[in-house]
Amino acid sequence: MIYTIDKPLWKRHFSVLAHDAKTPRLVRLRPSAADKTPLLSLHAGPDTRxxxxxxxxxxxxxxxxxxxxxxxxxxxxxxxxxPGPRHRWSWHRASFVWKRTRSVAVEGMTISALSQGNWKLVDARGDVLAVFTNERRCGRCGRLQIRVDYGSDFDDMVLMTLLTVYWSGG
Incomplete structure (x- = not known):
C-alpha cells in the first residue's frame, strides 16, 4: 500500500491519501505545545468530525x-x-525500528544523495516492512509504502509512528 502525505502550509494537519482511496484521512496536530492533548490524532475521514x-x-x-x-x-x-537516529517501538510483542536510509525508496521514486528525510521500518530480522521517501515540494511531505499486509491497525501504527518521527525532526 502506498500513501501520499501532504502538509499544507500554515495548517495544523497532515492529509494522508491511500493510492486506492478517493477520500483522504486527516492527521491533526495539537493546537499548542503546552496543551496536554495528543500531539497527533489520525481521523478516519477528511476532517475532525x-x-x-x-x-x-x-x-x-x-x-x-x-x-x-x-x-x-x-x-x-x-x-x-x-550511528544515525533510530526510533524503536513494539506492537503485539514484535519490535520495529525506524532508521534513516539513502538506499531504499518507495516504488517509482529515487532518493537524493543529500536528503536526510528518508526512513525505512525494519523488524528484528532486518526485513524492510515500510519505506518513507521524502519529497521537498511546497505542501508535500512524501510517500509511505507499507510492504507487508499485517492489517489496518498495523498500517495506522506505521503511519502514526512515522509522522511522529517526521514532525519531531527525526
Missing amino acids: SPVLATTYIPFLSREFYFSVGGGRWESMESAFG
Whole structure:
C-alpha cells in the first residue's frame, strides 16, 4: 500500500491519501505545545468530525513517544542516537525500528544523495516492512509504502509512528 502525505502550509494537519482511496484521512496536530492533548490524532475521514483511529502523545522534553490505535493500550517508541537516529517501538510483542536510509525508496521514486528525510521500518530480522521517501515540494511531505499486509491497525501504527518521527525532526 502506498500513501501520499501532504502538509499544507500554515495548517495544523497532515492529509494522508491511500493510492486506492478517493477520500483522504486527516492527521491533526495539537493546537499548542503546552496543551496536554495528543500531539497527533489520525481521523478516519477528511476532517475532525470523523472518528479518531489513532493518537500519539509526546511528553515535554522527553525522548519517548506514546501511541495508541483504536482506543487500545498505549505503546511506547524510544529515540536512540548513535550511528544515525533510530526510533524503536513494539506492537503485539514484535519490535520495529525506524532508521534513516539513502538506499531504499518507495516504488517509482529515487532518493537524493543529500536528503536526510528518508526512513525505512525494519523488524528484528532486518526485513524492510515500510519505506518513507521524502519529497521537498511546497505542501508535500512524501510517500509511505507499507510492504507487508499485517492489517489496518498495523498500517495506522506505521503511519502514526512515522509522522511522529517526521514532525519531531527525526
